[in-house]
Amino acid sequence: MSIQISFRKGLPYKTALRCLSSTANIKPVDLASTTYENSNLGATKAPFVIAHGLFGSKSNWASLCKHYSQKIGKVIALDLRNHGESVHANEHTYYHLVEDVRHFLLKNGIDKIRLMGHSMGGRCAMLFALTYPEMLEKLIIVDISPSTASPQLIELPKMINAMQSVIMPENVSLTKARAIVDQQLAKTFSSKDVRSFILTNLIAKKNSYKWRLNVPVLEQSFNNIATFPELNSATYNGATLFIGGGISDFLPKSDFPKIQKLFPKAELKYIEGAGHWVHAEKPNEFLKLTLDFLNKP
Numbered sequence: 001m002s003i004q005i006s007f008r009k010g011l012p013y014k015t016a017l018r019c020l021s022s023t024a025n026i027k028p029v030d031l032a033s034t035t036y037e038n039s040n041l042g043a044t045k046a047p048f049v050i051a052h053g054l055f056g057s058k059s060n061w062a063s064l065c066k067h068y069s070q071k072i073g074k075v076i077a078l079d080l081r082n083h084g085e086s087v088h089a090n091e092h093t094y095y096h097l098v099e100d101v102r103h104f105l106l107k108n109g110i111d112k113i114r115l116m117g118h119s120m121g122g123r124c125a126m127l128f129a130l131t132y133p134e135m136l137e138k139l140i141i142v143d144i145s146p147s148t149a150s151p152q153l154i155e156l157p158k159m160i161n162a163m164q165s166v167i168m169p170e171n172v173s174l175t176k177a178r179a180i181v182d183q184q185l186a187k188t189f190s191s192k193d194v195r196s197f198i199l200t201n202l203i204a205k206k207n208s209y210k211w212r213l214n215v216p217v218l219e220q221s222f223n224n225i226a227t228f229p230e231l232n233s234a235t236y237n238g239a240t241l242f243i244g245g246g247i248s249d250f251l252p253k254s255d256f257p258k259i260q261k262l263f264p265k266a267e268l269k270y271i272e273g274a275g276h277w278v279h280a281e282k283p284n285e286f287l288k289l290t291l292d293f294l295n296k297p
Contacts, residue, residue, distance in 0.1 A: 028103035032085035036069035046112045046137045047074040053119030057084030082214035092221035097124040116140035129236040139240045146228045147258045150250040160219045162188040240266040245274035
């Protein structure tokens with residue numbers, strides 16, 4: 001499913017999109033966050049804000065955030081709605097994610113940021129840049145395209161269904177609970193890495209366990225997550241870097257002409273040997289590439 005947007009002649013894109021948000025009665029939610037700072041660097045540059053991907057959380061970025069804060073100053077990792085420690089809500093579209101991020105920034109008195117997003121968070125970051133370009137200094141998109149949808153996305157409903165069908169253990173340690181749930185997930189997914197990533201969302205609930213993700217809403221919202229809104233007329237003219245995993249199919253090189261229509265100053269670079277979770281698989285290479293871009297005048 002894709003979203004078609006048409007504008008009245010002469011109405012600027014940004015104004016039209018904000019009108020759309022208003023007519024859709026989007027109510028933003030409060031986002032959980034973790035801030036990393038290096039007092040020696042001061043606060044001379046815009047904060048670097050990071051948005052995780054589907055099934056992820058701000059904690060996935062903790063190690064990289066510590067490195068970033070030592071080099072570039074203030075770093076803020078967000079939990080998007082229905083993920084991590086953030087609010088669960090019945091709606092989950094990229095428009096809602098964008099308004100949540102803007103609400104967070106306004107609430108915290110932040111008027112300009114450098115923004116990076118991975119996968120679902122990358123599409124949120126793209127739409128944020130196209131909607132509120134005046135709030136951005138630089139943009140980094142990690143292994144996701146505004147155009148092509150990876151064939152791997154077909155696996156996501158299976159993953160969500162598998163999570164929904166898990167029988168949660170009771171009165172056991174977290175280590176034992178993860179082993180029990182992992183055994184159930186293995187019936188659907190042979191990849192230990194995929195199962196380990198899902199299991200980071202298993203948390204204790206009294207004598208039992210639960211998913212900290214809002215799994216039912218993510219299941220209902222799959223089509224919203226799997227496609228990027230079709231925009232008739234929009235560009236972000238700021239510095240932009242797209243980073244793809246060399247062995248991932250989420251950001252094909254053939255999409256670059258389409259990317260440049262939305263982001264005319266975009267660069268496209270790949271990290272060889274990395275898959276979709278490029279930042280976790282090749283952290284040193286990823287750090288160098290992103291820091292070089294962020295430090296570029």
